[in-house]
Amino acid sequence: MPWLKKGTCGWLFLALALWPAAVPAAEFSAQMLTRVRNATVPGRILVKDGKMRQEFNDAEGRTITILRLDKKMVWVLLPRTRTYMEMPLKLKWPGQFIQIPPDARTKRLVGNERVGGYDAQKYEVGVVSREGMERQIYWLPAKLGVPIKMEVPARHFSIEYKDIKEGPVADRLFEIPPGYEKVSKPDLD
Numbered sequence: 729m730p731w732l733k734k735g736t737c738g739w740l741f742l743a744l745a746l747w748p749a750a751v752p753a754a755e756f757s758a759q760m761l762t763r764v765r766n767a768t769v770p771g772r773i774l775v776k777d778g779k780m781r782q783e784f785n786d787a788e789g790r791t792i793t794i795l796r797l798d799k800k801m802v803w804v805l806l807p808r809t810r811t812y813m814e815m816p817l818k819l820k821w822p823g824q825f826i827q828i829p830p831d832a833r834t835k836r837l838v839g840n841e842r843v844g845g846y847d848a849q850k851y852e853v854g855v856v857s858r859e860g861m862e863r864q865i866y867w868l869p870a871k872l873g874v875p876i877k878m879e880v881p882a883r884h885f886s887i888e889y890k891d892i893k894e895g896p897v898a899d900r901l902f903e904i905p906p907g908y909e910k911v912s913k914p915d916l917d
Contacts (some may be wrong), residue, residue: 745760755775756775756895756897757773757774757892758772758876758891760887760888761890762887763885771783779797780794781795791806792805792874795817796902797817802817803904810907810908811910812904813910821835829853829855832854833855833861834853834854836851838850841887843877846872851865852864852865853866863881863882864879865879872892876888878899
């Protein structure tokens with residue numbers, strides 16, 4: 729997908745990597761910190777009834793990604809150009825979703841920790857990667873039903889939700905805003 733190269737691709741795949749498992753009870757907003765080696769990328773996440781919205785600022789401006797399990801669709805919105813792209817939601821996107829991977833070869837509870845103000849079960853899982861077996865760590869609070877922290881030590885990669893605010897999230901935030909034009913590739917000039 730060459731049209732995704734100027735930053736949008738990274739945010740799309742990042743968004744897909746962060747998708748919480750669909751848990752109808754989970755409804756919250758949070759600040760999101762993604763760390764790759766020494767770089768930290770801040771963002772925002774909103775979750776409601778199998779829907780997710782992520783917002784990031786990058787070199788191209790603000791990017792919003794909306795995932796809709798009910799429509800099996802992903803929308804990438806570019807507010808600067810008031811355009812959006814639409815793609816089918818596939819289960820085999822790179823990075824999968826932030827959930828304990830259903831195809832994990834190993835999974836074990838390694839303890840309990842308090843993360844982001846929540847009591848969470850800490851799981852260590854082994855998944856097959858290009859380099860062989862990869863160790864991933866997830867923190868899953870029962871109250872939210874979705875992981876709020878993930879680490880992949882070998883890749884120096886982590887994601888964490890901070891300042892989680894449980895409560896209603898407006899349905900309109902999971903729709904394409906009025907006045908946006910559908911495009912097959914973004915105009916990044």
